[in-house]
Amino acid sequence: MLADRIASAIGESFKIPPPPTIAARVAGGSEIAFSHFKSQDVQFGLSTPSPRQEAFVFNIPLISTRYPVVSIDGRRQSVIQDPGKAYLFDLSSKNEISLETAYNSVRFHIPQTAIDHMGYEKGLPRVGGLSAKFLGQDDLVLYNLALTILLAILKSTQVTTAFVEYIALAFHDHVVHTYGGVRKCGCAGMGGLAPWQIRRACDYIEANLVNDPSIAMLSQECGLSTSYFARAFRTSTGMTPHQWITRRRIERAKSLMAHTTESLAQISVMCGFVDQSHLGRHFLKQESTSPAQWRRRQSGRALFKSEDLEV
Template identity: 75%
Template sequence: MLADRVSVAIGRGYNIPPPPTVAARIAGASEIAFSHFKSLEPQPGLSVPSPREEAFVFNVPLAPARYPIVSIDGRRQSVIQDPGKAYLFDLTSRNEVSLDTTYDSIRIHLPQTAIDCMAYEKGLPRVGGLRALCLGQDDAVLYHLALTLRPAILHSVPVTTAFMEYIALALHDHVIYTYGDIRRGARASGGLTPWQVRRACDFIEANLADDPSIAELSRECGISASYFARAFRVTLGMTPHQWITSRRIERAKSLMVQTMESLAEIAIMCGFVDQSHLGRHFLRLDGISPAQWRRRRHSE
């Protein structure tokens, strides 16, 4: 799996424990990997270059970091990485950095095959590589995506597949127009047809206890994953993963009223990892805990 391969390579290259890494599929079998790349203990020497491959890495710092040496194919420079900027590296080059620093960032591993497959699915021409204006290009979009990704990477178990896929699709869309050779043209803005809404919602209801993905939902509707994710939000006013969470909460409420099952059992029945996972989402959406909500309903 891409996540395991990337995590092991980072650990070996930077002499740190393999960092937490998750991957999201965006088209076919193509994946993007996201790692929380962090070290608070400076070390001597340079990193070990990653194996050369047709892929790109974005380093998106969450805290400032000063690298005395950043070497790309033997060309050395000193780089101060700042939050709000994105640092693009081509893995067909030999990339080395000094380890005598501390850093905290989100690392995005984007294979060329994933870029190509997603572009093909969108009906776009092949993206001939990625290029930045400079090493450290201002990029508020990637920075905010990184902030969103950090808790998902550190606590990957409670994260839905649909959430990670949605983030990956948004990332791809931003990257190909910002760093690729694709010009942004007219964007499709239509929503789902009534039958597609029914098909998607029925599939979600039937699979709430599992982990319905955007890929599965788009196949049910006969459209691409990228178009589905955009059209779903246009039609229903929320992303697929937000809709899945809201439906899980509604099912939990129904079970709390109609059965005497424990909250832990209800959480599993509705697709949550455990009772605390249910509680966090319930509190965010309703402002009270599931136990409080249940007591109020039973006292009415």
């Protein structure tokens, strides 16, 4: 898997334990990876260059960090990396970075194959590569995506596959326009799904809530590309696929809490949540109460109804 390879390569290059890394499978079976790249230990020397490959890395710092040496194909410079800026590295070059500093950042890894396959899906002209005006370009979009995906990296078992895929789609869309020279389409917004596609997607989600349905699976059910499906689904439902999946899981949990005596821990797993605390966090966000409190209220209402029938 790309995530394991990336984590191992970063660990070897920077002499740190393999950082937590997740990946999203996108068009053509290619993947985009996200890593939380962090160290508090100051070391000496430079990082070990990774094998050259047709891929690109965006380093998005979460704290200000001064690197005394950043070497790209032998050209050295001192760089202060600041939050809110994106630092693009072409992995076909020989990249070395001094290890004499503490750092904390999110790393986006996108192979050229992912750029090509996703661009083809969207009907875009081929992007021969990515380039920035200078090392350290203001990019609040990538900074906010980094903050969003960071939660998924740190709690990878508690996020839907569809959520990580959605971030990957948004990341690709942004970088091909900002760093790949592809002009944004000025046409009107795209339409939604056909009624049969909405039914097919929603039925598939209901049948697979516990199995973590992905955007790739849903788009295949509807005969669409992943990028088109994700945008059309949001147009039709007002929600992203992962938001819809989470909402349906909570609705199923409510039904089970109201009509069965299963424990909250059992219901959580039956609805696709990792555990009871995972259900609790999403339930509180949507219902503004805990599952236990909601269940007690439902039990009280059922008691009142039965007493009314006896009168």
